[in-house]
Amino acid sequence: MKNPKTLSHVDQDGRANMVDVTEKSVTQRFASASGYVQMQPATLHMISRGQHAKGDVFAVSRIAGIQAAKKCADLIPLCHPLMLSKVQVDFSVDTQLQRVNISATCKLAGKTGVEMEALTAVSVAALTLFDMCKAVDPEMVIGEIKVDRKSGGKTGDWVRSESN
Template sequence: MSHLTHTAEGGEAKMVDVGDKSDSRREARAEGYIYMAPATLVLVQENNLKKGDVLSAARIAGIQAAKQCGNLIPLCHPLMLNFIGVDFEQQPEHNRIRIETCCRLSGKTGVEMEALTAASVAALTVFDMCKAVDKAMRIDGIRVLEKSGGKSGHYVADK
């Protein structure tokens, strides 16, 4: 098992020094799902919820979340992201919405946490906007799908 990079010898948390690393193009994609009642999904599809356009609000929330990741997660570096994408796939056959995010930059550290944060907050925003009509929604399956760039190379999650 490899050494945890955010832990000092005594076990205390530490921020990794990336100052000597070279810049490289880095990209990460993440996904998550929000499960809901079929009637709730129809309300989202028809843009018929009192709070407004659920997916537009969730997209903006996901983008904002990725930009704030360094402020939310204590040992993450603040990053100058070049691109943040948040996309939705309505999957009525599974009573869910799939959220896929993508973050890119040219820098010294990866963007997995930003992509994961974007997916998480987008899902939470969908939940918030639909909770008045569906209290039993469930957020699940948030994970990194793919990452590239940097010394650790290319990673692709199992299907």
């Protein structure tokens, strides 16, 4: 893993600092993130068939993830408030690994990236899914929340390597 040369959210005296993006160019920004919730086969079967007593777990979790991306700056202290143009949260059921895979995509035209918004969308979607199912499966595990891809800005395109 590469170490950053400098931490952009710390000033020269080591104090927390919101990055000044005033002089940055507006570019098309994109980020995708993913994670999963692993659970018992019976729980996975129940929610994939829409048989949970609380209702459509995926619909509620999707809305929660979208809402979370929009509220990222309220949750992460040094994030800039962004005018997101697209937030998409998707789920796929993996019966072999007994889990629900979660992915989120965020887009905008702006001066700063949307990686934190994509990560927040995945995280809150996973937490919502966990919350709705914890009574029937308290041993669920949320895992591997990570940025998969990003584009835009002066650093350009980045894709997670297979080994990470």
